[in-house]
Amino acid sequence: MSELHIVVCGSIVPDPLQTLAPMEGPTGWALKNEMMLPAVLDPWAGHALYEAAALAKKHPGSRVWLVSLAPKAKLQQVMMAVSQKAPFELVVADGPASGFTDSFETARVLAGAIKGIAGLDTGKLLLFGGWQSASRGSGAVMQMVGEMLGVTEQFQGVDKLTLRDDGSMEVKERVEGGAYQISVVSGAPAVFGWATGELPEPPNNPQIGMQNMQKNMPALMQAKPADLSGSGLKLSAVAVPQQRRETRVVKDVPVDDMAREIVEWLKA
């Protein structure tokens, strides 16, 4: 199979170790101190990026773009770390990475950004992203980006993609109950929403990091503000449920007694 044009859609999310609280502001719902929270690359989009980089390495002449709708200052911080992981060309739309923005509007902005990529051959396009985000968690954006670009062979919950010599691809998608569906698509273009994939996070490579940042700083600096104003979505309330339980701590009790209590509870 010849060279690939892989476009990875991925944004940033608050570090999962942070406590998150919703807040209603003048422009709608947001997270409290959103711009102060440390951010990371959305984990499933990260898996997509590492899978893309590994595929590109196996197919010389391939190109990988990372297309991100995110507040550019915050994105730049995250890119300092992500850039060390794998080579890519960054395409930025400057706008909210919030979970509360409309999935359709997000897809529209991403599709527009992808259409603007110079040198992208849509006949060779493998459109990657996470099968869900850690922010909105809709699992809907990639399908819509694909539709908007006319790419109608699509896969979600992908853990493995195998390219064959004839250009066809075998795909392993997560389905219910811990099972996989195996499919074969005749070739590009296609959409792949990645789950965990099979690759560990690549180690940091400062040299790749330098090259990436040199190449990608202009994209960050020149990013245009994205217009997501077209949505009729109204969130009337967002609340963190009261989740604190009254934990009874059982200690200094014989193991047999604990086991008996657990078995009674399981059987009740």
Added chain:
Amino acid sequence: MSTVLFLAHTECDATLHKSALEALTAAKGLAEGLGHTLTVGIIGADVAAAADSVAGCGAKIYGVSGPGFADARYASDLAAAEAVARACEAQIIVAPATSRFSRALPGLAVRLEGRVDTHLSGLDVVGGQPVARRWFYRQRMEGTLTRSERPWVLTLDSGCAVPFSGAGKAEVEALSVDVSSVRTAVSGLECPSADQQTIRPDARVLLVAGAGWTKKQADGAVHVDVAEETILNFLTATKSSLGSSKSLVDISGEGHAVISFLTHMHQVGQTGSSPRHAKGLSTCCHGEEPHVVGWRFIGERRAINTDAGCGWAQGKCDVLYVADAFAVMKKVNELLG
């Protein structure tokens, strides 16, 4: 009069899944509350039996069937859904958030120039308007939402409504949809056998195994073989579903001494799943927030940890047993016989 379309696909045995019947209850309630007409659309190899199983809802039923619709494929499922939605001029489309529809239906919003909201946790009518609820930031906060755009495509997570029941003899209007240009072929499913399969969504109890099972124990050694046996014995005795922390599945991926039957699909939490079970028992897992957000839909929660200061002690479970899980679970298995 406006239409609420309930969309379903058949399972491989030609029935409808429980989550589809739940979504039908939600769709029917919505249609009644809004004064809209309920219409049903079913997609699958053969839809007759599935249509009969819901005929009691009284709605007109469209079917898109044939070998091209036996398998879950984005392009064929979307083409079928689009044909039904257009045939009944649906304003609101309600469907279960199965893997099959979660793959295909977001695209319907683009085809119909509508919008989509997925993984709903609730759907009601308030003041004559449809109002949906869903979780944001990986089940950390729940939002209540409405929108003005139509058609509006909605998928509902399982466990959020009572399954519809009302069989009868259905008359199905068949729609013909050409999917000859679809470039994907499904070659099969890879499923562990029922005994080997430790992910059991319908189980009453979830057992979570954390990284502690593979760590050095009080005697200074690791006992992964004992851990495996203990966990498997419990699963065999109780038919529980097995979940894991990220740390444990990550170790499994890195070639250390590992629990052999764990995969990334067992991972519960922020970047894993949020399963629904009546009870959950956590063992050798620290109970950190990125893990515990995956317990959002677990009813009663208990944990066993040697560390009295672990995350579970911070109001994240009902009972924390401060003890060696190797010892406690061995005894639990003995008692379970």
